[in-house]
Amino acid sequence: MSKRKRDRKHAAPAPAPEKVPAAKKGSLAFALGGVVVIGLVVALFSWPGASSGSLTASAKPAHGEALYNKYCASCHGPNGLGEFNWMNKDRGAPPLDSSAHAWHHEDAQLVSMILDKPVSDSRMPPWRGILSRDDAIDIVAYIKTLWTPFIVANCQGAKHMQCTSTH
Ligand code: HEC
Numbered sequence: 741m742s743k744r745k746r747d748r749k750h751a752a753p754a755p756a757p758e759k760v761p762a763a764k765k766g767s768l769a770f771a772l773g774g775v776v777v778i779g780l781v782v783a784l785f786s787w788p789g790a791s792s793g794s795l796t797a798s799a800k801p802a803h804g805e806a807l808y809n810k811y812c813a814s815c816h817g818p819n820g821l822g823e824f825n826w827m828n829k830d831r832g833a834p835p836l837d838s839s840a841h842a843w844h845h846e847d848a849q850l851v852s853m854i855l856d857k858p859v860s861d862s863r864m865p866p867w868r869g870i871l872s873r874d875d876a877i878d879i880v881a882y883i884k885t886l887w888t889p890f891i892v893a894n895c896q897g898a899k900h901m902q903c904t905s906t907h
Contacts, residue, residue, distance in 0.1 A: 795847035796881040799874075804882030807875055811867065812836075820886040831863040837886035846897035850883070851876045 808820075815823055815833035822840060826832030834840040842850065854876040855868040867876065884892055895903035 795851065795877055796884060799877045799881035801878065801881040801885050803875075804878035804880070805885075807871065807879050808882050811871070812879070815864065820883060833864070836883045838888050838891050841900070842883060843887050843891050843896050844900040847877070847880055849897070850880045854879060 808816075809818075816836050817823060817833070820836035820842075822835030822837075823829065823833040826834055834842070836842040845853070851873065854871065855866060855873065857864055857866045871879070891903060
């Protein structure tokens with residue numbers, strides 16, 4: 741028996757062919773990717789800020805109304821009607837009811853405008869330190885009682901493009 745023959749006999753068996761064909765591997769990766777995407781979508785929609793109405797769901801509009809009358813009505817008028825002749829004034833305080841565009845903003849944006857001013861050079865003072873975030877949420881809940889039911893249901897925030905203030 742030659743040395744070469746013996747070597748061949750003891751050689752390790754050829755490696756088994758790949759168990760998972762490439763095509764199957766691809767669909768496995770695709771399925772895993774799908775699970776990740778579904779997870780992200782679920783996370784996005786259960787995120788508190790995702791829905792425009794979620795912040796005021798358990799707020800107290802009556803408390804918000806009392807705060808509004810104390811701190812806001814002097815400029816924004818009773819019932820959010822706006823400062824008299826506001827459009828013709830330099831920095832007139834706009835209505836916060838359905839007639840202007842307060843409802844173009846999501847709850848969270850309204851809260852941050854109340855706490856930290858709508859724009860940095862606003863005539864409106866920041867209310868942070870005087871009002872808590874919960875106070876501001878209660879005020880937003882009250883402001884939303886001044887909007888028509890149609891606007892509350894269909895038009896707030898990102899959805900405002902599909903609505904006009906005549907609803
Ligand atoms: C000194 C007057 C003044 C007071 C008081 C005041 N605001 Fe304003 N507010 C303004 C003005 C003026 C604007 C418009 C932005 C600008 O040009 O300064 C405004 C804008 C806003 C906006 C944005 C409206 C929009 O359509 O984008 C909200 C919301 C708002 N105010 C809420 C409040 C709330 C709530 C209070 C009470 C906690 C309050 N404001 C108190 C003057 C005032």
